[in-house]
Amino acid sequence: MTPPSFHSHAKVWPRTTLSLALSLACIQASAADDPRELPLTLINADATSTPYKEKPYAVTAIEGKELQARRQDNLAETLRSTPGVSVYSSGGPNDYNIMIRGVGSLYQMSMDDSSVGMSLDGIDLSTRNLSLGTLDVERVEVLKGVQGTSSSASGAAGLINVITRKPTRETEGYVRAEIAEKGRFLQEGAIGGALSEQLSARIALRNSGEDSWIDNSNSGHPVSEPRDQAVRGSLLWDINESTRALLTAERNDADKRFNNLMLRPYGSAPSLDVPEGLFDDNEKSTERYSLRVEHDFDAMRLTSTTATTKTDFSGLVVYDNRLYEALYGSPSVFWNVDESVERTYSQDFNLASAAGSAIDWQAGLMASRNERSYDTPSNTFGSASAKYRDFTSNRYAAYGEATLPLTESLKLTTGLRHTWERKTYKGEYNAPGSTVTDAHRHNENYSTGRIGLTYALTPHSSIYGLVSHGHKAGGFNDYAGSPADSAAYKAANLDSLEVGFKSETQDAQFALNGALYVTRTRNDHILSYNPNTFATTALNADTRSRGAELEGLWRPQEMLTFKAAVSYIDARITTDAQAPTGAVQSGNRVPDTARWNGTLGVDYRQPLTLGNLPQAAFNARADYQYVGAREADPQNRFDLAAYEDLSLRVGLEIGGSEVYAFADNLLNQRYELYGFYSAGASGDVTYGAPARGRTVGMGYAYRF
Template sequence: MSYPKYFAPATGRRTDALALAIALALAPCAAVAADAAPDAEAAAAVDATELPTVTVSARLGQERPKDVPFGLSVTRGSDVEAGRLLDVEDVLRNSPGVDVNSYGGANDANVRIRGVGSLNQVSMDDGSVVMNIDGVAMSVRHASLATFDVDRIEVLKGPQGTLFGRNSEAGAINVTSRRPTREREGYLRLEAGQDGQHLEEGAVGGALSDQLSGRIAVRNSGSDSWIENANDDKPMVEPRETALRGSLLWDAGEGTEALLIVEGQNTRHKAGMELLRPFGDRPSLDLTPGVFDGNRKDTRRYSLQIDHELDASRITSITAHTRADFVATKGYDRRITQALYGMPFEYLVTDSSDERVSSQDLRWSSLPDAQRFWVLGANWSKSERSFDSLYLGNGNLQRRDFDTDGYAVYGESTIPLNDAFKLTGGLRYTNERKTYNGLYFTGGSAAPGVSDARRVDEDYLTGRVALSYALNPTTNLYSVAARGHKSRGFNDYSTQPIDSLPYKAASVDTYELGFKHESADRRLSLSGAVYLSEVSDDHLLGYDFNTMAVSTVNADTRSKGVELEGQWRLAGGWSFGAGVSYIDAKITSPATGVSGGDVAAGNRAPDIPHWSGNLTAGYRRELPTFWGLSAPALNFRLDYRSIGSRPADPQNHFDLGGYQKLDLRVGLENGPAEFYAWADNLTDERYDLYGNYSSPTVTTGVPARGRSAGVGFRYAF
């Protein structure tokens, strides 16, 4: 058996990419046909109304998506709720060109955008995508955080190191929560469904004084695992999550305001699980009941943002501190060890980590809607993190501590060349110092330990240049070239000093051509892009069977592809959204000594399908009064997601079949109240989420949940 283990998506039906592309093209036509009957007067009224302007913070300011000179996807808070996208991972899986490798734990996410990202994630610090929550950078390993009371989630595609810093070679994720307002407002949401699924969520906010506004939001949720314990026929785990966010907005006058946010989330009993394939009709594990009951993860975020407007510019300061503590047991059950070694036993490892990150970002920028966009800034961050591993069978223990100090200065500007052309240029200089201290014990902490200490220093430049052209007032064309970087570091799985040699930095050069269209009434938006990314020295975990050393191996990759994404809001209550992505991602250099076997040049990058896409259809119609309801209305939403086949691992030992997933939500509104029913995986598609190659005759993985359904209630005020 190789260590560490990896989990990747596994087999299912092959996706019909042509059918997906046709569905994308024909969706508007279907909408027109379905809408032929609505009342003409009502339709005219809808047509005459413009939708609110959508803005994004993709460049640390407020812009319309059409004006941002690179690819991005935006999911509004209303779509997060209506689509029942309960955490950031769910949102990413519904974003074209984004792939998430996560085997079910609260700290396992490895995100790739457009085929760029670690082939195997070698440490918590080895992220190719940075996640920013209300302007505060956090590891993408926290993508399991709940999406409650959010305003929008942006996925920025392509290297984002210019403005968002380290470990954003593939892109960035911006999560923006709802800010306090002067108006008293809020909502309550309740859900109950099969497999013990439940959700209780609410928020309330408004003015607290003449200058102070506040908002508080809370969520409590849980479910039973669809994977059973073979010893008692009960769910292996019953995950529970509780999250709370409080925010205060102080209007200090004279163009100055301060936003204080305090947020925390506690996750219990969530576990990454690995099963022997095939799983059968009732997936189960042969483990001691309660083995995952100690799994937990606690995250905290404290931030203070101060904005001060000058005559023609703005100064912004964001001071933040985040904490993340987790304990997670994982490993092989008796069935897997029986298949591998001919004897059944539990092979379990408990990982634990404490992380503390303090940061300060100070920037000076242009105001929204300024003719010339510009931003200048400086950033400081300090991270202190541990990652310890205890092997429950033999008592071997590794204690590891990682410290990172980083400093950066950055700037970007967009300059109009004439009425149609704009030139964008940006650059960031970063200096980092990382230290590692390890202590390795054989047979428990009472035995003499072997110590290890190392340090690396690194400075690097990231940047981009873009040219955009306004074809007309509603359509922009753009081209962009960008350089991204993923810094050096130390792997999280060292078992002896030879393991802890620092791994190389990774870098990427990306070239993109695209267009963005937004109609004058903002009812139709359409964007598309073609791109090429060339990565040097991305990361895989290596394993030496002779010395049992765990190291990091580097390999080059190349990805190219095309994306198309759009939304259309029609008269008569119909709305459509769709996205389709084609990615050709390959490993372009050989890698030897890798866990699971050598990797050949020309192999496909793992977990990345050639074709993937999504289609959403929504409808809302007011109804005549009935049953005493004064203002009834019917709504429904249908979400379809299609994922093509993809390799299970960098060695391409086996392919993971594609799958198609269909979700439905139907609601009955009456004024501010709504009762609704939902069905997840409506067709009961049985597909594998992840897969792992252990031997020519043994493969493992994690199955997806089958069909489940439930009901809900929402009240807004």
């Protein structure tokens, strides 16, 4: 196997939109058969020639065609349906927290939190960008456990690796359109191909939106009408047989999305008591520009990736009349304006061994600079208590990993990374008649790494063991309400042990992977928010997570595929910590982490004979997920209930076209996305956000 290049991406036929189909009808191209590879085996996004299935750590991969079959149109939806992964969100485009196997930050501290890494085409992004859509995505990979020795991206709990489709020499593309209840719609498409003997290009676009499933209790109308737009263009230049350059530009806009803070219980018809149009000016935009250059030498490949990203966010955080009354004793609508500007510049150089080398290795150097602000310039009462916070983060790292054959069946994989971090913070806090400023610096140098063995039982099955050491850098709380909350929180260190197996049959009709693991974290990060004082405090406490996971695929016949996974996680806080909102006790469960989580997907495709109609087929897919109860906060004061999610999709395909119907959350379970607790004016107060209920719709797709 050769190291992956820009042309090594398998051609996958995604589904498409009617509106773009009309504009592309003049293109002469034939539809190819839908490839049906096993996503458990075709995994190889790093720079080396060894596929992930031969490495000593667990990876869950979701191919682009499966993302579209599941109709998971953003990364948060994809991760929420992945066993072992927890996603905390109150619904806003800038508010996400991820935990993998019960490891992560217990609420995200800052935009440069390194608990879970995120990489988009080899470019580091903050996990605050989980609102990004899965537009024209080839594959999403969840690499579990300590990462950072095989690429510039790092994460103590794991890495979310997103790979978009690249230009090819063959003209190809798709369009897709959907319409559903509650004003939900989607239009998207992509087209790519050769421009000349040396140039290829691809462009992808998406326009989507919905009416919020939360109503305004005053008008009966949806409290907001979120809208998302995205465009990505890429240009591939084959300079010569050994050198290639890929230029990519991308922009994503999310408008009218909001943090949903709703008093529990929500009732059968969730609503907020707020003025009409309150969230109309909420907006977030993300731009990405990158240049990736590859050059092949006789014994290695050199890859240079240069990138810059820009993110602007502005939105309201609102307590409606009911929540404010529960907290403070009288009805009122209170809101804060949050504004954030983030700029990141990065450079990565990577050397990787050529195919056929006795030792599979890679090494790299990376540097990045992040400049950001997180401000609260005004609230309901004006700008007298405005807060302004500016941060910089400079990160430099040297990393490397190698896989050495010790015997014909035994391989050793070892990797090491050393990172230098330099962070600064400046704050300005206003109060009527006074202004207070403060500033801090935080520097760290640390090493992380892993060492593992893989033993091949057969050519298609192996067992492995892995020991890893990870680090989550200290830093500054983005949400500090005063200098008293602005001091740097401590770094966290973790050690983990994982053993597992990976197997598949020779005919690729059955595959099964499993793992057992335990992780201990010292000085894990806890963010404590007190809604009574609007103060946010950063704490540290030790945690321990242990568990097991199993995922498999069975294809009893060519037209039928079953894919299932189950995860068990026992994650606990192991030291006491004192938060302003209440004591965190040793033995408490890590919040937002269900003990049991499982999925089952069934995909069926039956070719049909319909007169002279070409390539007719009936398609059907069902996806089921169970998520067990989980604690809402580090103090374990209340639970978020277990839930089940069932989605269906059926379609009729003729040639390159398909008409389909779908039902999301068929069981209509309005499960909770997060939960908070506060001591209110007349007793305990809990609030959170319900997920969207049942949604039924239809769509049209065309691929060429």
